[in-house]
Amino acid sequence: MKQGSLAIRMSGLGGQGVVTAAHLLGGSVIRDGKCSTVNPFFGAEKRLAPAESYVRISDEEISERGEVIYPNIIMIFHPHVITLGKSYTMPFYFGLKDEGILIINAEKPLTLTDENSEDLRILKAKTFYISANNISMDITGTELSANIAMLGALIGITKVVSLVSMQKAIEERFGMKKFVASGTTAALDDVVKSKFAKVSQLIEKNVEVAKKAIEEVKEYPLSSNIESRN
């Protein structure tokens, strides 16, 4: 990929908002005046089935399409992507570029296999953890904003987009009177919206989720991971 460009892979489970997160990120990048393309990858559209999405970001026009094979950043939305291999991409860090970034949603750092830890050490990968579900639950009363917490973590680590643009993207996605989505996505939209009396509250609370995640995301050195196993 060209200089100044960034490729992100998001891996998670159906219903977690992996695709929505990618669209929100892409929309924010465009608002910030850069170029972006976004696309999803899924099989049967059902909850808890593996789902991936990809975001490309660049100062220049982007030609490459489809799945991101060699990402700079990998965002893991659910520990089962790693621990149960619920993913289209195995192992979960496959294709990660040297000195790439991993952002993992888990309550506490996961114990990786020796092989995985060794690979990540060779890649000089930086591993970050965020308890996105808890942040989401605490602020919105549902885990359905975990994807926003993941985006907050990404902003906290990379500053790839501004929080203002992200807020605008959230407003556009959930504030518009109509968003055309598949039946399952529309059903989840309804669940999210039912948690709030007003759309303005939905947006406000989700921005709060993102802000909290910006503060809470923590790097977890891989060496300590290996030590903890010994």
Add this chain to the structure above:
Amino acid sequence: MMAKKTVEQKIVDPEYLFFEAKREKQFITGSEAVREAVKRANVDMAIAYPITPQSESMHLVGDIYAEGYIKDYFRGESEFAVMSSVAGAAMGGVRVFTATAGPGTLRAFEMFPTWAGARLPIVCDFFCRGVNSPLTIQPDTIEIGFMLDTKMMIFHAETAQDLFDMTLQSFIIAEQPDVHLPIGVFADGFFVTHTREIVEIPPDDIKLPPYDPYKSPVPAMDMETPPIRQMRDPFVMKSNFISYASHASWQQEILAAAERARKHIHKYLGGLIETENEGADILIMASGTAVSQAHEAIWQANQEGIEVGLIKFKVIRPFPTEEIKMIAKGARAIIVPEFNISGWLAKEIRSVIEDNSKVVGAPRVYGGMAMPPELIVEEIRRVAR
């Protein structure tokens, strides 16, 4: 019954809509680009049957029917039923649109040569998807290979922008009296339909002039008034010289109509192919999203000091035979990356150029696999040695 809602749109010249009207940038998916194209196409009727990755686009077309942009819209009971209904609508003299994908294309297949044979100017979007078992819903362009001999015209969009422009422009090209043939606008599923990107589109308060069925080169179906399009007493049933000769000449006339489309394609699409650095020793020839991957691969090869040209096919039928023959003369190697196992584009190119040993039919991915540009770079390095 409530009166059907309609939206006021100003009818403008196709040239104005395509080239002059001020365009606005929107960050939308390929499926949404289809909705925007149909909104401005003055479509009378759309008929839908869902199949991933096409479902969203016809769902969105259903939405603009509800908003009043289309006069009639319904769901068929299968892909075959949809393609048959679309044929009926076109025979009845209205502008009609539908879309399908992969297995849907195959299920409806009988109708495509029938459309061409009946000279129906139907525009259908096809969102390429794997068709074989084991199942995949991901992109695979094998269906274009199957469609090559249906006598439909075949356009292949690389981006959502192409998909918007080609879908809209196809109506005008298909309906030319000296053409009057169906056009399939193909785009790779997911990589175009579900990808959100910037698309530049003219305002939605203008639309194309309506279809004029009286400009059809074959009269509207009327079983009582000869000459008629659908025969009362089909000559194919009769084993005599006249019936065979008329059938054969009819088929030749379909091919001739596609030949006559070339000038209209030049006018509206700017040509059957697009070229960059066509004088280079090494060329990549590709269509659809393989072009996008090739772009990136060429950039990587340039970093290594290897110069590579790019030929993008926008139109597969009619095939850009003369253009390709000419360009191929100067090339040492022609790399043809494809998203299907049969390599139909490599075969097509080999069949028209003088020295077909210079065609490298690789890389090829299929069954819904991604094509990392690095695979194309490997081929470039190999031929550059």
